[in-house]
Amino acid sequence: MSTLSRRSFLAALMTSVALPQIAQAAGGLAFDRDTLIELARDMASRPYAPRPKVPQDWLELSYEEYQTRWFRSRDALWSKTDRPYNVDFFLPGLYFPRAVQVHTVDDGMARLVPFDLSLFDATDKAPGLTTEGALGYSGLRLRTELSEPGLKNEFCVFQGASYFRAIGIGQSYGLSARGLALKTGDPMGEEFPEFTDFWMETPNPGQTHLVLHALLDSPSVTGAYRFHIEPGTSSVMEVEAALFAREDMAHMGIAPLTSMFLFDRTNHTRFDDFRPAVHDSDGLLIRNGAGETIWRPLANPKHLQISSFGDENPTGFGLMQRPRKLSDFADLEANYHNRPSLWVEPKGDWGRGAVTLVEIPADKEIYDNIAAYWRPHGEVAAGTRVDLAYRLTWGGDPALPDPLPRVTDTSGGKRIFGEQGRIMTIDYAPHPLFNDGPEALTLHISSPHVETSAGVLQRNPETGGLRLAFSFDPKDRDLVELRAQLRKDGAPASEVWLYRWTA
Numbered sequence: 001m002s003t004l005s006r007r008s009f010l011a012a013l014m015t016s017v018a019l020p021q022i023a024q025a026a027g028g029l030a031f032d033r034d035t036l037i038e039l040a041r042d043m044a045s046r047p048y049a050p051r052p053k054v055p056q057d058w059l060e061l062s063y064e065e066y067q068t069r070w071f072r073s074r075d076a077l078w079s080k081t082d083r084p085y086n087v088d089f090f091l092p093g094l095y096f097p098r099a100v101q102v103h104t105v106d107d108g109m110a111r112l113v114p115f116d117l118s119l120f121d122a123t124d125k126a127p128g129l130t131t132e133g134a135l136g137y138s139g140l141r142l143r144t145e146l147s148e149p150g151l152k153n154e155f156c157v158f159q160g161a162s163y164f165r166a167i168g169i170g171q172s173y174g175l176s177a178r179g180l181a182l183k184t185g186d187p188m189g190e191e192f193p194e195f196t197d198f199w200m201e202t203p204n205p206g207q208t209h210l211v212l213h214a215l216l217d218s219p220s221v222t223g224a225y226r227f228h229i230e231p232g233t234s235s236v237m238e239v240e241a242a243l244f245a246r247e248d249m250a251h252m253g254i255a256p257l258t259s260m261f262l263f264d265r266t267n268h269t270r271f272d273d274f275r276p277a278v279h280d281s282d283g284l285l286i287r288n289g290a291g292e293t294i295w296r297p298l299a300n301p302k303h304l305q306i307s308s309f310g311d312e313n314p315t316g317f318g319l320m321q322r323p324r325k326l327s328d329f330a331d332l333e334a335n336y337h338n339r340p341s342l343w344v345e346p347k348g349d350w351g352r353g354a355v356t357l358v359e360i361p362a363d364k365e366i367y368d369n370i371a372a373y374w375r376p377h378g379e380v381a382a383g384t385r386v387d388l389a390y391r392l393t394w395g396g397d398p399a400l401p402d403p404l405p406r407v408t409d410t411s412g413g414k415r416i417f418g419e420q421g422r423i424m425t426i427d428y429a430p431h432p433l434f435n436d437g438p439e440a441l442t443l444h445i446s447s448p449h450v451e452t453s454a455g456v457l458q459r460n461p462e463t464g465g466l467r468l469a470f471s472f473d474p475k476d477r478d479l480v481e482l483r484a485q486l487r488k489d490g491a492p493a494s495e496v497w498l499y500r501w502t503a
Contacts, residue, residue: 028106028109028110028111029109029110029111030108030109030110031103031105031108031109031110031199032108033213033224033226033240036199036213036215036224037224037242039215039224040215040216040222040223040224040242040243040244041222041242041244041385043217043222043244044221044222044244044245044246044383048217048218048219048246050098051098051099051134051194051196051217052098052133052134053097053098053134054092054093054097054098054099054133054134054135055129055130055132055133055134055135057127057129057130058091058092058093058094058129058130058135059093059094059097061093061094061127062094063094065125065126065127066091066093066094068122068123068125068126068127069091069120069121069122069123069126070120070121070122071088071089071090071091071119071120071141072119072120072121073086073088073143075119076088076143077089077104077113077200078202078203082205083202083203083204083205084144084145084203084205084206084207084208085142085143085144085152085203085210086142086143086144086152087102087140087141087142087143087200088140088141088143088154089102089113089119089137089139089140089141090137090138090139090140090141090159091117091120091137091138092135092136092137092138093129093138095160096138096139096159096160098134098194098196099115099134099135099136099137099138100136100137100138100139100194100195100196100197100198101136101196101197101198102136102137102140102197102198102200103197103198103199103200104199104200104201104202105199105200105201105202105213106202110199115135115136115137117129117131138159138160139157139158139159139160140157140158140159140198141154141156141157142154142155142156142157142210142229142231143155144210144231146169146231146232147169147170155167155168155169155231155235156229156231156235157173158195158198158212158214161178161192161193161194161195162178162179162180162192162193162194162195162214162216163176163177163178163258164176164177164178164179165177165394166229166231166235166237166340166392166394167235167340167394168231168232168233168234168235168340168394168395168396169231169232169233170338171338171339171340171394171395172334172335172338172339173339174259174260174280174281174321174336174339174340175257175258175259175260175280175281175319175321175339175340175342175368176257176258176259176368177255177256177257177258177342177392178256178257178258179193179195179214179216179223179225179241180193180216180218180221180223180241180243180252180253180254180256181252181253181254181256181371181373182218182220182221182249182251182252182253183251184251184253184256184356184358184371184373185304185306185358185360185371186251191218191219191220192218193216193217193218193220193221193223194216194217194218195214195215195216195225196215196216196217197214197215198212198213198214199212199213199214200212200213201213208230209228209229209230210228210229210230211226211227211228211229212226212227212229213225213226213227214227216241216243219246219247220245220246220247220249221243221244221245221246221247221249221252222243222244222246223241223242223243223244224241224242225239225240225241226239226240226241227239233395234340234393234394234395234396235340235393235394235395236391236392236393236394237391237392237393237394238389238391239255239388239389239390239391239392240387240388240389241386241387241388241389242385242386242387242388243385243386243387243388244383244384244385244386245380245381245382245383245384245385245386246382247382248379248380248381248382249379249380250379251375252375252376252380253356253371253373253374253375254350254373254374254375254376254388254390255344255346255373255374255388255390255392256371256372256373257318257319257342257344257371257372257373258368258370258371259279259280259281259298259319259368259370259371259372260279260280260281260362260365260367260368260369260370261279261280261281261282261298261299261300261359261362261369261370262278262279262300262362262364262365262369263277263278263279263300264276264277264278264279264282264297264410265277265409265410265411265412266297266299266410266411266412267299267300270300274330275329275330275331276327276328276329276330277323277328277329277336278329278331278334278336278365279298279321279336280321280336280339281298281319281320281321281339281341281370282297282298282320282321282322282323283295283296283297283298283319283320283322283407284296284298284317284318284319284320284355284357284372285317285318285319285320285343285397285398285495286309286311286314286316286317286355287314287315287316287317287398287400288309288311288314288315288355289311289312289313289314289315290311291315292492292496293400293404293492293495293496294309294495294496294498295406295407295495295496295497295498296309296357296498296499297407297410297497297499298319298357298359298370299359299500299502300359300361300362300369301359301361301502302361302502303361303502304358304359304360304361305358305359305500305502306356306357306358306359307356307357307359307500308354308355308356308357308375309354309355309356309357310352310353310354311352311353311354311355312351312352312353313346313349313350313351314346314350314355314374315345315346315400316343316344316345316346316398316400317343317344317355317372317374318341318342318343318344318372318393318398319341319342319370319372320341320343320397321336321337321339321340321341322341322397322406322407322408323336323337323408323409324337325337334365340394340395340396341394341395341396341397341398342392342393342394343392343393343397343398344374344390344391344392345390345391345393345398346374346389346390347389347390347391348389350374350376351376351377352376352377352378353374353375353376353377354374354375354377355372355373355374355375356371356372356373356374356375357370357371357372358370358371358372404431404433404492404493404494404495405428405429405430405431405433405434405465405466405486405493405494405495406428406429406431406495407426407427407428407429407494407495407497408427408428408429408463408465409425409426409427410424410425410426410427410497410499411424411425412424412425412501415471420473421471421472421473421474422471422472422473422474422501423469423470423471424469424470424471424472424482424499424501425467425468425469426467426468426469426484426497427460427463427465427466427467428465428466428467428468428486428494429463429465430463430464430465431465433488433493434465434466434493436488437459438457438458438459438466440488441457441466441486441487441488441493442486442487442488443455443457443468443470443484443486444483444484444485444486444487445468445470445482445483445484446482446483446484447472447480447481447482447483448481449474449477449479449480449481450472450473450474450475450477450480451472451473452470452471452472452482453470453471453472454470455468455469455470455484456468456469456470457486466486468484468486470484474501474503477503478502478503479500479501479502479503480500480501480502481498481499481500481501482497482498482499482500482501483496483497483498483499484496484497485497
């Protein structure tokens with residue numbers, strides 16, 4: 001695109017943010033990724049200005065009133081064409097006070113998808129609503145043929161701030177990702193950047209992927225995002241982002257993930273619940289730059305806790321859902337056993353930093369209380385450009401090189417028969433490294449805070465894998481860090497298990 005065309009696009013788009021009808025009337029604007037990057041750069045040079053909210057009657061909708069309208073999928077974007085994808089839209093209001101603008105891109109020309117309330121069916125209890133003002137959609141849903149020819153099923157949703165989520169074939173929605181996290185867990189409060197506009201490249205017939213662009217804005221930063229999305233057994237997203245700092249940023253979270261962990265067998269006694277476990281994810285998996293595979297079971301602490309796993313150029317990290325049997329949860333409605341894991345693979349040099357885990361106390365499963373992200377070392381100065389690239393895989397556990405025996409379960413409780421202290425058990429999945437029996441393995445159990453027992457390793461006849469059990473006495477300590485790993489002939493024979501016990 002020429003410099004003149006790019007300047008024209010920037011000027012027109014800055015106007016269309018406030019008056020989307022102008023972009024529509026113009027019959028389209030030239031668009032490409034470079035132009036979006038220049039728009040984000042230009043916005044970062046200006047003071048932050050929040051977008052206007054939707055009209056007041058939309059903001060005052062109750063949850064029940066919001067549910068009285070739903071999108072009519074037979075009228076989805078591209079539904080009456082031979083395009084392989086359909087796009088549904090969500091209404092603003094209630095939890096979504098600011099609407100986003102959605103555009104399509106055909107042959108390098110962007111055209112606004114105008115807001116249209118008539119695309120939504122409603123019950124007789126649906127209240128009348130204003131149709132003028134700062135309206136648009138709150139987000140979008142992507143559908144395509146997955147397992148049934150002729151039937152387009154949903155696999156991805158972008159809605160709310162910079163949140164989005166996806167599933168593999170046959171899975172149920174669970175954890176979410178975000179475009180960017182700022183000041184997560186900080187005492188002064190978190191900042192939530194927002195995707196303000198989406199541009200979807202119209203797919204060709206037979207195309208297996210969809211390309212979506214997004215503009216991000218917040219008081220501290222702007223960004224131009226590109227998502228190359230390919231659904232399947234696992235849904236895979238190739239993400240590129242160019243970020244421009246408006247202000248100095250001391251706490252930035254890259255490739256942030258958000259999930260829910262209420263309880264499992266480590267803390268079930270705190271909840272009077274018929275189910276043995278309730279969570280969207282049960283552990284943080286890290287493959288660090290040194291090639292070490294770390295498994296950190298999640299917790300629902302009584303007080304906010306933040307864990308940092310220092311590293312340089314990590315291979316990947318993610319929040320996993322490893323229990324896969326209905327009986328692991330005994331929930332016929334939530335289908336927690338069917339929730340996806342999400343794995344982040346950095347591309348390029350991410351340098352020094354830390355995989356950061358934030359665990360927030362929660363008393364109900366409606367709250368997302370877990371966050372994980374990469375926190376770069378040092379501060380990002382105002383005026384700085386940061387370029388990022390990474391892959392997101394929504395599905396099962398990642399296919400790591402030289403995969404080690406996986407931790408499948410962690411349990412803990414008081415020692416019995418009047419003895420002091422606590423017992424921890426770690427179950428490992430069957431693996432060829434276990435073929436010579438437990439006696440061929442050495443146990444490495446440690447803590448910087450307390451002494452631990454030597455540990456006992458046994459075959460688990462129900463799983464076919466192994467179980468490690470050991471004990472420790474926290475005495476009057478409120479927090480104990482624990483580490484365990486199996487080794488064979490001096491080499492790792494399991495993931496590194498890290499756990500933070502709290503009183």
